[in-house]
Amino acid sequence: MGWIEDGISSIRSFQLRQALHQAVTLGMIVASALMIWKMLICVTGSESPVVVVLSGSMEPGFQRGDILFLNMGRDPIRAGEIVVYNVDKREIPIVHRVIKVHERKDTGEVDILTKGDNNDDDDISLYAPGQFWLKRHHIMGRAVGFLPYVGWATIIMTEKPLIKYILIGALGFLAITSKD
Helix, strand or coil, X not given: CHHHHHXXXXXXXXXXXXXXXXXXXXXXXXXXXXXXXHHHHHHHCXXXXXXXXXXXCCCCCCCCCCEEEEECCCXXXXXXXXXXXXXXXXXXXXXXXXXXXXXXXXXXXXXXXXXXCCCCCCHHHHCCCCCCXXXXXXXXXXXXXXXXXXCHHHXXXXXXXXXXXXXXXXXXXXXXXXXX
């Protein structure tokens, strides 16, 4: 238990200047992360350029915990593409494959139907009540790349909040007691 006593004595000897230095450093790290995120949004054209696959509906192509990189170009959406969409009144985006696309000649609007590769039925039951097609504004982006299993950290911290709080507490304790 010597490391706990060392940590407590370090906190007691904490000086205001060191505290301000660490606060400014933390602020710069957070600001840098936000700037990188906003830059990715601008470059990819997607409101969420990185998402985590949360279910097994796209297996075997994508496993639960894979991280997908999204891009939303101006090219028309085609059947066979993997898209991430968000339906009205649902918070969590869905990653599925486009199975049908209907383009209206008179208006140029596009109606899109999706389905998970591992699902038996299309996604109409996942859409808002009375909705049978997705519109372009529902699509957050197209999958252009992925990292397998890297998103498990996000899933674990979402499903087990205690782990998230322990991790944040440990990082905060290390930040406060560091000598740098």
